[in-house]
Amino acid sequence: MNEALSRKKDEEISDYLLEQFLNLSRALTGFDRVDLLGTGMAEPYYREITRIYKEPVIRLLFEAKAIFEVYGEHHPAFEDQIRQRIIEDIEFAQIAKNIIQLWYLGSYTNYNDPAPLIFKAAYIISPEAYQNGLLWPNMGSHPAGAKQPGFGSWNLEPQTVKQD
Amino acid sequence: MxxxxxxxxxxxxxxxxxxxxxxxxxxxxxxxxxxxxxxxxxxxxxxxxxxxxxxxxxxxxxxxxxxxxxxxxxxxxxxxxxxxxxxxxDVQKPVxxxxxxxxxxxxxxxxxxxxxxxxxxxxxxxxxxxxxxxxxxxxxxxxxxxxxxxxxxxxxxxxxxxxxxxxxxxxxxxxxxxxxxxxxxxxxxxxxxxxxxxxxxxxxxxxPMQKIPQSYLDGKFVEQAKGKTIKVNGVAYQLNVISTPQGRNxxxxxxxxxxxxxxxxxxxxxxxxxxxxxxxxxxxxxxxxxxxxxxxxxxxxxxxxxxxxxxxxxxxxxxxxxxxxxxxxxxxxxxxxxxxxxxxxxxxxxxxxxxxxxxxxxxxxxxxxxxxxxxxxxxxxxxxxxxxxxxxxxxxxxxxxxxxxxxxxxxxxxxxDHTCGLAWGLMPKDIGGYRGPGSTSNIPTFRDGAFRKEHSAFIMPIDNWGWNWPALSPFSDFINAVNGQGTPQNEQLFGKKLRGYLGDRLSRQFNMHFEVEQMPDYNxxxxxxxxxxxxxxxxxxxxxYDLSDYSRAGFVAGRQITKEIFKLMSVEDATNYDPGNTSYFTYEVDGKEEGFVTNGAGHLAxxxxxxxxxxxxxxxxxxxxxxxxxxxxxxxxxxxxxxxxxxxxxxxxxxxxxxxxxxxxxx
Structure with missing residues (x-):
């Protein structure tokens, strides 16, 4: 009975945190909720980032939640708050950059590595993660080797970058 | 058996x-x-x-x-x-x-x-x-x-x-x-x-099959470069740009x-x-x-x-x-x-x-x-x-x-092998890169001619995949953008700014290369x-392995031509030959030593x-x-x-x- 109850609680908590993760991801990536959910990768990315960084991820999510609650995302200071309290924060910076990287490229990089090693310090977490990278459609293209646009499409004028 | x-x-x-x-x-x-x-x-x-x-x-x-x-x-x-x-x-070790x-x-x-x-x-x-x-x-x-x-x-x-x-x-x-x-x-x-x-x-x-459609960026290139005259080593050449025959359906x-x-x-x-x-x-x-x-x-x-x-x-x-x-x-x-x-x-x-x-x-x-x-x-x-x-x-x-x-x-x-030189830069506008086969057009002008008495011939393919080859793009662009390297005011980008920056930069990336003939060298x-x-x-x-002076001279001519082409097309040249690269070599150009980086073509023969x-x-x-x-x-x-x-x-x-x-x- 107790065990079943606690499991239910865990699920609730994880849904709740996943929602916070999506909110933070929107602020970090510039993509909206539908774009992010459309990749089908929200849960695997959340799982991966908590696997790597553990508790600090939860602290980061609550820090972001506080910024959302106090400022709201349309407040002029919202972006600065994200920058100062997350992007430039010693503890949160590399978690945040990796959250962006997961959504953009499906990969993880050790940003503490002194050399800017593009590939040696990075790994792609799964074939699906690579194929759902958002960097590619953002430039009017598609991941190399996947989501092919069809014969002759490369001859046509590129789709302009859509950003609302 | x-x-x-x-x-x-x-x-x-x-x-x-x-x-x-x-x-x-x-x-x-x-x-x-x-x-x-x-x-x-x-x-x-x-x-x-x-x-x-x-x-x-x-x-x-x-x-x-x-x-x-x-x-x-x-x-x-x-x-x-x-x-x-x-x-x-390790170049520090002796040959x-x-x-x-x-x-x-x-x-x-x-x-x-x-x-x-x-x-x-x-x-x-x-x-x-x-x-x-x-x-x-x-x-x-x-x-x-x-x-x-x-x-x-x-x-x-x-x-x-x-x-x-x-x-x-x-x-x-x-x-x-x-x-x-x-x-x-x-x-x-x-x-x-x-x-x-x-x-x-x-x-x-x-x-057997009709040509593979040329890329949108090839079209932009042809508009601005085809038929133009450029000078190399005092000789004028009219640039030609043609579709490349390919083994794909x-x-x-x-x-x-x-x-x-x-x-x-x-x-x-x-x-x-x-x-x-x-x-x-x-x-x-x-x-x-x-x-x-x-x-x-x-x-x-x-x-x-x-x-x-x-x-x-x-x-x-x-x-x-x-x-x-x-x-x-x-x-x-x-x-x-x-x-x-x-x-x-x-x-x-x-x-x-x-x-x-x-x-x-x-x-x-x-x-x-x-x-x-x-x-x-x-x-x-x-x-x-x-x-x-x-x-x-x-x-x-x-x-x-x-x-x-x-x-x-x-x-x-x-x-x-062919010794490949790369030249890359940013086009003024979106050219729709990272689409289509790796290369669909080439400049055949320097594949043969009297210059072969002086230096190697080369073909100049126009590449369709941005700076993927020269700079490991788009991965490097991403890492640099979030780390604030090369961004305006070195800002560490995120959110919509990051999207805008990468979308613009990647869609303007242009690369071409020259594949220089290498002589059969006994050594x-x-x-x-x-x-x-x-x-x-x-x-x-x-x-x-080494490159002969004849090939190096061809390489240098190839690089000179890309510089001229970039000027013609208002490409912001981003070519950078890193002296720390293990394939870095130097050659005397106009009386002074200049550095270049060669790349293998995979054409072993x-x-x-x-x-x-x-x-x-x-x-x-x-x-x-x-x-x-x-x-x-x-x-x-x-x-x-x-x-x-x-x-x-x-x-x-x-x-x-x-x-x-x-x-x-x-x-």
Whole structure:
């Protein structure tokens, strides 16, 4: 009975945190909720980032939640708050950059590595993660080797970058 | 199995081996094909073939560095070179001169690649190849250019390099066979090439399929550059930009009239015969309807997910299917005249045994079960004729390991590649990069001309994948953007600003390159040494490599031209040759030293070149070893010079020619 109850609680908590993760991801990536959910990768990315960084991820999510609650995302200071309290924060910076990287490229990089090693310090977490990278459609293209646009499409004028 | 004497034993299931197997078996011969790579890679039945190819694809998706070999297994039992190891090339260590080695200490080697290549020359040899069934053409770009007439008589015409023992006209019929087998898409009437006449293609010649559509950015390039005049070394040139013929499927050309090459036993010639039906694109090996057109995956190198790009497994499959069809439709005694192909994979040829009279007695091969182990069973293959088609480096290794072709010391020498220079920058507007095949147009202007008396010729392909090659884009752009490197005010970007910045930057990235002809240099070579062996005890290649002044001067001219082109097109030049790069070299330009970075093209050639006399070559014009009448050496290793063409088409043509010679010997 107790065990079943606690499991239910865990699920609730994880849904709740996943929602916070999506909110933070929107602020970090510039993509909206539908774009992010459309990749089908929200849960695997959340799982991966908590696997790597553990508790600090939860602290980061609550820090972001506080910024959302106090400022709201349309407040002029919202972006600065994200920058100062997350992007430039010693503890949160590399978690945040990796959250962006997961959504953009499906990969993880050790940003503490002194050399800017593009590939040696990075790994792609799964074939699906690579194929759902958002960097590619953002430039009017598609991941190399996947989501092919069809014969002759490369001859046509590129789709302009859509950003609302 | 070992008792059987085949008509022909072929080593290597890449394009050369595949074409040999297809032509020879099609003419009723029994063929044994030995392949070093994994059994899974040669499965031709649909389910197994599809499963194996999907495993390549998933490996590619998760590879951090998507280098040419990244989808394909690198086996301990048959290792492949690793271009990522080049960063370990140590220029601080001395170049080891031929005569000083092998007495020197191993630790002084400039690069001991752990897995495979050992390098000791002035520059690292920057190309790789794949030891998997289907060979290196699994990851070829797909460019199918014929060599030019003057490429075959370089010494006579310009005083450099060497002449071939055959002319362009001699090879021309085999080029046509190669274009049929590969399935080339291209526009013959757009091939305005320097130094050719109307006989180059011949009256009414067409490619099997219409040209692959040129990219949107090609169109922008043509608008601004075509017909413009630029000056190089005081000489004015009018730039031409043309579509590039490619080995990937497009719309069939109704005017193409040939069916497959057939052996004419009476005339002892291979001939392309007019076909009754129109040309049909060849789809993937697991499903003929997949890959009927290039679908724009933009990953030809290293892997075409739908196999719209030709790979030699298609040739092997078509040969095997044809034999089965013949057998099914033949009854009784007629079956004995049908040829056969037997394929043994995970079988690494390790030694050629030679009779006292110079004839090849047999080939010893090591067959392994576990590709990560070191256990093997030593077996023997016997045939009336033997053909090594294992790759220029592997052919040379096997000859050296066997003490074969010892009439001179040319085996392994004259190793060539194209030395590639890259030039990249930002276009003023979105050019829609990272779409389509890697390159769909080229500037042929500098492929031939009087300048070849002074410096190497080069072709200038226009690239479609942004700065992927020169800067590991888009990955590097991403990392730099979030780290605030090179961004406005060095801001660490995130959110909508990051999207905007990357979208704009990546969509304006432009790269072109120049592939510079390298001369057959006696000192550029592959050799072997007992200290360097792989898990099965087979030799690893030891490589000495450098660029001659003639090639360096060609490289410098190529770079000058890209600068002029960038000015014409208002490209913001971002080209940066890093002195810390292991492939950095300097050359004197206008009285001062300037630095450049060379890249390998993957066009390895020249290790057992053909020639007119037994004193200065390894094979004759039939690709038959001078010293061993029943041994043929087939592939890019037989090339005398490399011209400015990606060599796959020429290699395929040479394989058809060799097949004809072998059939002639057998009849």
């Amino acid at each position: 070992t008792d059987k004497i085949y008509d022909v034993v072929i080593v290597g299931a890449g394009v050369a081996g595949a074409v040999l197997a297809k032509v020879l078996s099609g003419a009723g011969k029994s063929v044994l094909l030995l392949e070093a790579g994994k059994q899974a890679g040669i499965e031709l039945e649909a389910v197994a073939a599809y499963a194996n190819y999907q495993s390549y694809l998933n490996t590619f998706y998760t590879a951090s560095a998507k280098v040419p070999n990244s989808p394909y297994p690198n086996l301990k039992t048959a290792p492949s070179p690793d271009v990522l190891a080049l960063s370990n090339f 080891i001169e031929q005569d000083d080695w092998p007495k020197k200490d191993d630790s002084k080697l400039r690069l001991n690649q752990g897995s495979y290549f050992v390098q000791k020359g002035n520059l690292p040899f920057g190309s790789d190849y794949a030891r998997s069934p289907g060979g290196t053409m699994l990851h070829w770009l797909g460019t199918t250019l014929r060599m030019l007439p003057n490429d075959f008589r370089l010494k006579t015409t310009y005083g450099h390099g060497e002449d071939w023992p055959i002319s362009y006209e001699d090879l021309k019929p085999y080029y046509e066979m190669a274009e049929r087998e590969i399935g080339v898409s291209g526009a013959v009437d757009e091939q305005e090439l320097p130094g050719i006449d109307s006989n180059f293609f011949g009256a009414d010649y067409q490619y 497009s719309t069939p050309n109704k005017n193409y009239k040939f069916s497959a090459a057939q052996w004419d036993a009476r005339q002892k010639k291979l001939k392309l015969v007019p076909g009754e039906e129109s040309y049909q694109p060849v789809g993937s090996i697991w499903d003929p309807h997949t890959g009927q057109r290039c679908e724009g995956n933009a990953s030809c190198v290293p892997i075409c997910p739908v196999q719209a790009k030709y790979n030699p497994l298609k040739t092997i499959k078509s040969a095997v299917d044809k034999l089965k069809e013949l057998s099914d439709n033949t009854t009784g005694g007629g079956k004995s005249s049908i040829g056969s192909i037997e394929i043994i994979a995970q079988a690494v040829a390790s030694k050629i045994e030679i009779e006292p009279d110079g004839r090849i007695k047999e080939i010893k091969y090591k067959q392994y079960k576990n590709p990560d182990g070191s256990d093997y069973v030593l077996k023997t293959a016997r045939g009336r004729i033997y053909a090594l088609a294992a790759h220029s480096v592997e052919n040379a290794k096997l000859l050296l390991a066997s003490g074969a072709c010892k009439g001179n010391d040319h085996v392994g020498r004259h190793l060539m 550029n070579r592959v050799t072997i040494h007992p200290r360097f062996t792989d898990a099965l005890g087979n030799f690893r290649p030891v490589i000495t 020249g290790t057992h070149r053909m020639g007119k006399s037994a004193t200065d070559s390894v094979v004759n014009s039939r690709q038959q070893a001078w010293d061993h009448k029943n041994l043929y050496l087939v592939g890019c290793g037989s090339m005398v010079t490399i011209g400015t063409s990606n060599p796959s088409l020429t290699m395929t043509a040479l394989a058809f020619s060799a097949a004809e010679s072998i059939l002639s010997d057998l009849s």
